Amino acid sequence: MTTxxxxxxxxxxxTAPLPRRALDWRLRFGALSLIWGFSFLLIKVGxxxxxPFQVTFGRLxxxxxxxxxxxxxxxxxxxxxGRTWVHLTVAAFLLNALPFSLFAYSELTIPSTLAGICNAxxxxxxxxxxxxxxxxxxxxxxxxAGLGLGFLGVLTVLGAWQGFSxxxxxxxxxxxxxxxxxxIGWIYVRRTLAGTGSSHLSLTGAQLLLATVxxxxxxxxxTSMPPxxxxxxxxxxxxxxxxxxxxxxxxxxxxxxxVGPTTAQMVxxxxxxxxxxxxxxxxxxxxxxxxxVGAVIVLxxxxxxxxxxxxxx
Numbered sequence: 225m226t227t228x229x230x231x232x233x234x235x236x237x238x239t240a241p242l243p244r245r246a247l248d249w250r251l252r253f254g255a256l257s258l259i260w261g262f263s264f265l266l267i268k269v270g271x272x273x274x275x276p277f278q279v280t281f282g283r284l285x286x287x288x289x290x291x292x293x294x295x296x297x298x299x300x301x302x303x304x305x306g307r308t309w310v311h312l313t314v315a316a317f318l319l320n321a322l323p324f325s326l327f328a329y330s331e332l333t334i335p336s337t338l339a340g341i342c343n344a345x346x347x348x349x350x351x352x353x354x355x356x357x358x359x360x361x362x363x364x365x366x367x368x369a370g371l372g373l374g375f376l377g378v379l380t381v382l383g384a385w386q387g388f389s390x391x392x393x394x395x396x397x398x399x400x401x402x403x404x405x406x407x408i409g410w411i412y413v414r415r416t417l418a419g420t421g422s423s424h425l426s427l428t429g430a431q432l433l434l435a436t437v438x439x440x441x442x443x444x445x446x447t448s449m450p451p452x453x454x455x456x457x458x459x460x461x462x463x464x465x466x467x468x469x470x471x472x473x474x475x476x477x478x479x480x481x482x483v484g485p486t487t488a489q490m491v492x493x494x495x496x497x498x499x500x501x502x503x504x505x506x507x508x509x510x511x512x513x514x515x516x517v518g519a520v521i522v523l524x525x526x527x528x529x530x531x532x533x534x535x536x537x
């Protein structure tokens with residue numbers, strides 16, 4: 225999902241020579257777009273057989289296993305320092321445990337296509353929050369215009385001119401709140417975890433581990449052990465965790481290190497397109513004209529919010 229699923233606490237070292245990649249970055253970029261785009265379909269399939277908290281717990285468990293294996297191969301250690309772990313606990317809640325659960329609950333009542341488009345609003349929330357939270361990231365007129373355009377797109381997707389007829393307000397609010405969590409989480413990470421000295425892999429592995437522990441505590445309180453384990457939903461959860469949470473993070477950080485965060489961030493704009501196509505083609509979800517048109521407006525606005533003034537990167 226949106227850059228939205230893990231933490232990057234320090235910028236990659238651009239002075240060190242990068243290792244030769246076996247797979248061209250464009251192919252990895254496409255793979256990441258597909259993985260995150262299909263995540264919303266996998267959530268929908270997973271909730272057909274398991275409770276939302278169970279879907280989230282399984283997702284985190286499989287994702288953590290992938291990162292643990294990567295850390296073992298690279299001989300990475302978990303970060304040290306009590307303060308770092310406290311901040312990682314908060315980041316795990318804001319960037320993983322809470323938004324993953326909200327998306328799972330939202331897809332009980334809204335189509336995966338709508339959830340994917342709601343996910344694309346994260347840059348808009350980030351821009352709005354930066355007005356008050358980040359003194360070093362002041363908006364320009366273009367970015368403010370993008371904010372307004374993006375939320376106009378949201379209203380278009382939701383069919384505001386029809387009085388939001390036929391829309392499940394609770395499910396949609398959960399999906400939008402999940403996107404807001406990503407924006408809040410990233411701002412928190414920038415203020416608390418930048419410059420810790422730990423590697424991206426180490427920090428993210430610890431973050432997913434903490435989120436998994438959080439769901440391990442919460443899930444039994446709100447759900448009971450399923451009487452049986454449907455195979456297709458279980459495979460969807462495994463793919464969601466291993467690919468959409470574990471492998472995707474590794475691909476993302478590789479792209480950031482190789483082509484920079486600006487280019488890597490462009491994956492955000494492909495996610496709702498793929499999520500919509502997958503939901504319509506595979507799940508048979510209905511699609512009205514306002515959904516793709518509104519999605520284009522949302523993405524255009526999100527793109528404008530990422531435009532920096534000259535001289536800034």
